Amino acid sequence: MTDPDCKIELDGNTYFLWSSEESGAVMDVTDTHTVYTLLPDDAKEVYRLLQTAESHSEVQMSSGF
Numbered sequence: 001m002t003d004p005d006c007k008i009e010l011d012g013n014t015y016f017l018w019s020s021e022e023s024g025a026v027m028d029v030t031d032t033h034t035v036y037t038l039l040p041d042d043a044k045e046v047y048r049l050l051q052t053a054e055s056h057s058e059v060q061m062s063s064g065f
Contacts, residue, residue, distance in 0.1 A: 001035075006050065019047045 004016035004027070018025045024043035026036045038046060 017046075017050075019043065019050055021047050 002018070005019050006017050007029075008015045008017055014029045016027045016029060021044055022040065024038035024046050026038070027034065
């Protein structure tokens with residue numbers, strides 16, 4: 001599996017996220033044997049939100065976690 005596009009911390013939990021306009025996946029860092037895939041419409045929306053947040057310097061999309 002490729003390096004994630006970003007790491008998200010939410011309510012005390014940490015997730016890795018892979019995101020593109022066509023697809024997306026989420027993994028809980030405490031359960032690396034399970035990957036949840038996003039439906040195409042959801043993947044597109046998440047990608048759009050991350051691109052908007054990145055352009056406002058609210059998130060940084062990078063790998064190497």
